[in-house]
Amino acid sequence: MDPSQVKIPPMKDMTVDNITENVHLINSQCADPRLKYVLERLVTHLHDFARETRLSTKEWMAGLQFLTEVGQICTDVRQEFILLSDILGLSILVDSIDHPKPAGSTEGTVLGPFHTHEAEELPHGDSMSHDPNGEPLLVVCTLKDTAGNPISDVKIDIWETDSTGHYDVQYPDHEGPDGRCIMRSDAEGIFWFNAITPVPYPIPHDGPVGKLLKRLHRHPYRPSHMHFMFEKEGYDHLITALYLRNDPYETSDAVFGVKDSLVVEIGKADARIAAKYGVKEGHALLTYDFVLVSDEQTSALRDQNSRDALDKLGRKVKIVNGLPIPDLD
Amino acid sequence: MDPSQVKIPPMKDMTVDNITENVHLINSQCADPRLKYVLERLVTHLHDFARETRLSTKEWMAGLQFLTEVGQICTDVRQEFILLSDILGLSILVDSIDHPKPAGSTEGTVLGPFHTHEAEELPHGDSMSHDPNGEPLLVVCTLKDTAGNPISDVKIDIWETDSTGHYDVQYPDHEGPDGRCIMRSDAEGIFWFNAITPVPYPIPHDGPVGKLLKRLHRHPYRPSHMHFMFEKEGYDHLITALYLRNDPYETSDAVFGVKDSLVVEIGKADARIAAKYGVKEGHALLTYDFVLVSDEQTSALRDQNSRDALDKLGRKVKIVNGLPIPDLD
Numbered sequence: 001m002d003p004s005q006v007k008i009p010p011m012k013d014m015t016v017d018n019i020t021e022n023v024h025l026i027n028s029q030c031a032d033p034r035l036k037y038v039l040e041r042l043v044t045h046l047h048d049f050a051r052e053t054r055l056s057t058k059e060w061m062a063g064l065q066f067l068t069e070v071g072q073i074c075t076d077v078r079q080e081f082i083l084l085s086d087i088l089g090l091s092i093l094v095d096s097i098d099h100p101k102p103a104g105s106t107e108g109t110v111l112g113p114f115h116t117h118e119a120e121e122l123p124h125g126d127s128m129s130h131d132p133n134g135e136p137l138l139v140v141c142t143l144k145d146t147a148g149n150p151i152s153d154v155k156i157d158i159w160e161t162d163s164t165g166h167y168d169v170q171y172p173d174h175e176g177p178d179g180r181c182i183m184r185s186d187a188e189g190i191f192w193f194n195a196i197t198p199v200p201y202p203i204p205h206d207g208p209v210g211k212l213l214k215r216l217h218r219h220p221y222r223p224s225h226m227h228f229m230f231e232k233e234g235y236d237h238l239i240t241a242l243y244l245r246n247d248p249y250e251t252s253d254a255v256f257g258v259k260d261s262l263v264v265e266i267g268k269a270d271a272r273i274a275a276k277y278g279v280k281e282g283h284a285l286l287t288y289d290f291v292l293v294s295d296e297q298t299s300a301l302r303d304q305n306s307r308d309a310l311d312k313l314g315r316k317v318k319i320v321n322g323l324p325i326p327d328l329d
Numbered sequence: 330m331d332p333s334q335v336k337i338p339p340m341k342d343m344t345v346d347n348i349t350e351n352v353h354l355i356n357s358q359c360a361d362p363r364l365k366y367v368l369e370r371l372v373t374h375l376h377d378f379a380r381e382t383r384l385s386t387k388e389w390m391a392g393l394q395f396l397t398e399v400g401q402i403c404t405d406v407r408q409e410f411i412l413l414s415d416i417l418g419l420s421i422l423v424d425s426i427d428h429p430k431p432a433g434s435t436e437g438t439v440l441g442p443f444h445t446h447e448a449e450e451l452p453h454g455d456s457m458s459h460d461p462n463g464e465p466l467l468v469v470c471t472l473k474d475t476a477g478n479p480i481s482d483v484k485i486d487i488w489e490t491d492s493t494g495h496y497d498v499q500y501p502d503h504e505g506p507d508g509r510c511i512m513r514s515d516a517e518g519i520f521w522f523n524a525i526t527p528v529p530y531p532i533p534h535d536g537p538v539g540k541l542l543k544r545l546h547r548h549p550y551r552p553s554h555m556h557f558m559f560e561k562e563g564y565d566h567l568i569t570a571l572y573l574r575n576d577p578y579e580t581s582d583a584v585f586g587v588k589d590s591l592v593v594e595i596g597k598a599d600a601r602i603a604a605k606y607g608v609k610e611g612h613a614l615l616t617y618d619f620v621l622v623s624d625e626q627t628s629a630l631r632d633q634n635s636r637d638a639l640d641k642l643g644r645k646v647k648i649v650n651g652l653p654i655p656d657l658d
Binding site: 019020022029031044050054056062064066071099100218322324 | 350427585586
C-alpha cells in the first residue's frame with residue numbers, strides 16, 4: 001500500500017497522559033474489528049503496566065533484551081515463548097477461556113512443548129514405554145459424553161517421560177517414538193495400555209525462562225503426570241493430563257497445570273483386574289473416567305462466559321465467529 | 330539452587346478466576362521487591378488482557394509466533410523489539426516517565442534504532458553530511474539550563490538520514506560515519522554546524538513489525554527530523570529530535586515521536602546570520618534553543634510523578650532507588 005494514500009486521523013500533541021488515546025486513534029483504521037479490539041486492549045494494558053510500575057528506560061531495555069533472547073533460543077523443537085507463557089500462567093488461562101468445561105466434564109490443562117506427531121497407534125494392552133527402569137503401570141480408562149454415554153473411536157494421544165524425566169525428543173539421538181502412543185476407544189468407550197509411573201521433571205531451564213525462574217526464587221519442576229489429548233469430530237478437542245497425588249511439586253507446578261479434578265492416586269490391581277488385563281495382582285494401576293464435551297455445548301458455554309465476563313466489565317460486545325468485539329451499533 | 334529446597338507457598342485449586350492470584354503466590358518468594366512488583370503488575374495485566382479479549386488458543390499461538398519472529402529477526406544492527414515497542418507507543422511513554430521535563434525545558438522523544446557510537450567530534454561550522462543531493466541546511470543552536478544560564482562543554486550527538494531517507498548504517502558497504510557527528514557547546518552554550526534538510530523515511534518494515542503495521546492499515550513513515558542527544562555530568566541525559574512543520578507525516582508518525590514543542594520551521598539566513606556563519610543570504614536555516622534539566626530536578630520530579638500517579642491509583646508505595654515498590658510497612 002502507498003503510505004501517503006492511507007487516511008490517518010491526526011494525533012493530538014503527545015503527552016504521558018494521552019499517548020494511549022493517540023495509539024488507539026492511529027490503530028483505528030484497522031479493517032478487522034477483532035484485531036482492532038485485541039490491539040486496543042493490548043496497548044491499554046501495556047501502557048497501564050508502564051504507568052503503574054513507572055517503568056525505567058533501563059528496565060524497559062532489560063525487558064526487550066529478555067524477549068529477544070527468548071525469541072532467539074527458539075528452534076523447531078524448542079518454543080521458549082510457550083514456556084514463558086506457561087510459567088506466567090497465561091497458557092492455562094487461555095485454555096480455560098477457549099475450552100470451558102461444564103460441571104462433570106474433564107478439565108483441560110497445559111499442552112506443554114513435548115507433544116509430537118510421531119506417535120504410533122497401538123492396540124489396547126500394548127506397552128507405550130520401553131524404559132526398563134520405569135515402574136510398570138497399567139492404565140485403564142473410560143470415555144463418555146456428559147450424558148454418560150460411551151464415546152467410541154476417539155483418537156487419544158498419550159505421552160509421558162521416561163523414568164529419568166525426559167521425553168524421547170529430548171535425546172538428540174532418539175530414533176522413533178517412545179513413551180507416547182495413539183489409542184482409540186472401543187465401543188464401550190474403554191481404552192487401556194501399559195506405561196510407567198510418571199516422575200517429576202524440570203521444564204527446560206537452561207535458557208532465559210530458566211534464568212527468570214531463578215530470579216523469582218521459583219523451581220522449574222512439574223509434578224509427575226501423564227498427558228492425554230482427545231480428538232473426535234463433534235467433540236471439543238480436549239488437552240489434559242493426570243497428576244499423581246502427593247507429588248512433591250503437586251502444589252507448586254512451574255506451569256500451573258494441576259487442577260484438583262485431575263489429581264489421581266495410583267492404586268493396585270485386584271484379582272479381577274489382574275486376570276482381565278493380564279497383570280499380577282497388586283500391579284500398579286491408574287484408572288480414570290474421562291468425559292468429553294460436544295462442540296455445541298462448548299461453543300454455547302464459551303459465548304455465554306464471554307458475554308458474562310464482558311458484561312461484568314461494563315463492555316457492550318457482540319460475539320462474532322465465537323469471539324467478542326465491541327458492539328458499536 | 331536445589332529446587333526441592335525452595336519454600337513455595339501451596340497454590341489453590343486452579344480456576345479461570347484464581348489463576349492470577351496463584352501466579353502471584355508462586356512469585357511471592359522473589360527477594361527483589363522491585364522485580365516482584367513489576368512481575369505482579371505484568372502478570373495482572375497479561376491475564377486481564379486475556380480475560381477481556383477472551384483470547385482464543387489460535388490467537389494466543391499467533392501472538393507467540395509473532396513474538397518469536399520478532400526475536401529471530403534481531404541482529405547486532407536490527408532490534409525489532411525496540412521497533413515493536415516504538416509502534417505501540419511504549420518507547421515514548423517510558424521515556425516520558427523516566428525523563429520527566431519541567432515546564433520550559435526541552436522535551437525528549439524516541440531514540441530510534443539508528444544511533445551509533447561511530448560519530449566523530451567535529452568543530453563548529455563543519456559539515457556532518459556529505460550527500461551531494463541533500464538540500465544544505467545551516468543549524469545554529471543554544472543550550473541553557475532551566476534558569477537561563479548557558480551550559481558549556483556538553484557532548485552533543487547529532488544524526489540524520491541522507492537525502493534518500495537512509496542512515497549510513499543501512500548501507501551494507503558503508504565505510505565510516507556520515508550524516509552524524511558529535512559537537513561540544515562553547516562557553517556561551519552555542520553549537521552550530523552544516524547539515525542537510527531532513528526528509529521523511531519509513532522505519533524498517535520488511536519484518537514482522539512491518540506486517541503488523543500493514544494489518545493495522547498504518548503506514549511505516551516517520552516525519553522529517555534530526556536527532557539530538559545531550560550528555561553532561563549533573564544533567565539528565567536528553568534524547569530528543571526536531572521535526573519539520575507541515576511534513577506529510579507530522580500527525581501520524583509511525584513511532585509517536587512528535588511533540589508540538591519539538592516541531593520547527595526551516596527559516597532563511599538573513600544578512601547578519603549569513604555573514605556570521607559564512608553562508609549566502611537566504612540559505613536554509615534551522616535554529617533551536619535547547620534547555621537541559623539537572624539530575625536533581627529530574628529525580629525530584631520523577632519521584633513526585635510516581636507518587637502522584639500511584640496515589641491516584643490508590644496504591645501505597647515507597648520510592649527506592651528512584652523506583653516505586655509497594656509500601657508494606
